Amino acid sequence: MTANIVVLATSAILFSTGATGVMLRRNPVAMLMCIEIMLNAGNLVLVLGSRARGNDAGQAIALIVLVIAAAEAVVGLGLALVLFHRREPVDVDEPRAVQG
Amino acid sequence: MKHEPGRLPPRRLDSAQGPVPSAPSRLLMDPLLGPIVAACVVALASALLVVLAQGAIRAVVALLAHSLSIAALYALLAAGLVAVGQLLIYSGAIVVVFLFVVALLPPGGRELHSQPRRVVTGIAVGAALLAALYTGLGPTISAQAQLLAGPAGSAVPSGLGSVAGIGHELFDADKLLVPFELTAPLLLVAIIGSVALWRRQGTP
Secondary structure, three states: OOHHHHHHHHHHHHHHHHHHHHHHOOOHHHHHHHHHHHHHHHHHHHHHHHHHHOOOHHHHHHHHHHHHHHHHHHHHHHHHHHHHHHOOOEOOOOOOOOOO | OOOOHHHHHHHHHHHHHOOOOOHHHHHOOOOOHHHHHHHHHHHHHHHHHHHHOOOHHHHHHHHHHHHHHHHHHHHHOOOHHHHHHHHHHHHHHHHHHHHHHHHHOOOOOOEOOOOHHHHHHHHHHHHHHHHHHHHHHHHHHHHOHHHHHOOOOOOOOOOOOOHHHHHHHHHOOOOOHHHHHHHHHHHHHHHHHHHHHHHHHHOO
């Protein structure tokens, strides 16, 4: 049981924890936080691979994923705010129509 | 597979002896194992808190702890620049944006309790994903055992994770230049999109 295996197992458990949270929660803000956990788990594997192979490419991709996570959080939180201002008890299953 | 020149002869000796692991190198205590395990435990516990917390503020604070422990893991895995980026972008920007949104939420907008159907579905999806990852990763781990077995503290190629090396990856036209440049319009579109969402909401 070496440190790399521990990190790999941690990221697998983190990813499934995040997926469980996305299924479990009805609050859009909480769902976004669970998606951030899943993104972190993926990033952790990228950095671990970069460390195990001695190659910088994984860390560079991890930085790009960080930027993508920021963009996703901005759009998702904007959607969540609009949803919260529309109706009082918020449920992500409630809105069914998207208007362009 | 890249090896440091100084470590090549003992590895060859090991593989010549067969699959029996060489006792001295395996039993050598990894100096970073303790901190890595501690950071992993904090990351897992705070992720569980994020999933299970009822109050939104508690979940955001747990997310902050989660991102800090992930940044510590990056630093322990010889990824200093990514650790700094995680601290600045995640702990500094994203978690604060989450806090702002939680503070802006109207007071009546409480979260409904999860129905039992949803709880069962969530746990089933999580267990299925974990099983799929285990079966998918198992052969890879056994195939790449030599790659993964190295103690994290030693044998780091010098210069791994340096700003110069990562910049070379990001700005080389043959490597990651196009994805890196595409993140700029992505951020612009995200900003315009969120502003447009809010303006339409304001004038129904």
